[in-house]
Amino acid sequence: MTTMNCPDCGNERTRVIDTETSADGMSVRRRRECQRCSFRFTSYERPEWDSLQVKKRDGSIESFSAEKLRVGIERAVEKRSVTEEDVTNLVEAVESDLQSRETRIVSSSLVGDLVSERLREVDQVAYIRFVSVYKAFSEPEEFLRELDAVLDSELDASDSTDQSDNT
Structure with missing residues (x-):
């Protein structure tokens, strides 16, 4: 009692x-x-569980590993101008977001989505590398669609900057 x-x-x-x-x-x-x-x-x-748990696509559940997350991100940012501090901040932000949720079991797809969102802001090439593995692209067309989406958003951002410069 x-x-x-x-x-x-x-x-x-x-x-x-x-x-x-x-x-x-x-x-x-x-x-x-x-x-x-x-x-x-x-x-x-x-x-309260001892730690955050991740439910994988195959239904298995394993403990969340910030180190495993870091390795995946480091692989995506390899040979890019992304600092170790950027990687650490990204890992900490994702882990903090996951810890703040009501549940102690999160899906691996949620983890991937959170990393993708933040990585896209840090480095678009690293983002493409990450999502190509995370989303398991099996066809070149899938890769091209994602690349087109990144390029379109970059063009939209530069167009809005150009327009604001002219006003």
Whole structure:
């Protein structure tokens, strides 16, 4: 049995008045009352895993590895003008985003999407390298479509810059 100290007086003896499970079944809300000072408060219980878990495409689940993520990103940025600090910042941003989510199990496709978004802003060639592996392009046409999308967005960005220069 878990004890919950009263946040008002610090007494260890509190009793549960009401218990309610959340709609998704992932947490429990408990109304408690201190047996010494009668202070009432609410506590929440939710499962906590030791670490973030990643559900792979084949359905298997493994622990999230920032080092594995770093290796994939470093492979994509190899021989590009991307600094070690940029890679570290990217890994930390993705991990932080994943940790801030409600769930401890995330899909590998979510991890790939988050890396892709950020990598595209850092280096477009590295982005193309990464998504070609992450999305497992099997046909040259898939690669060309992604490349065209990057080139189109680059042209759109330069057009809007040119127009703002003229105003």
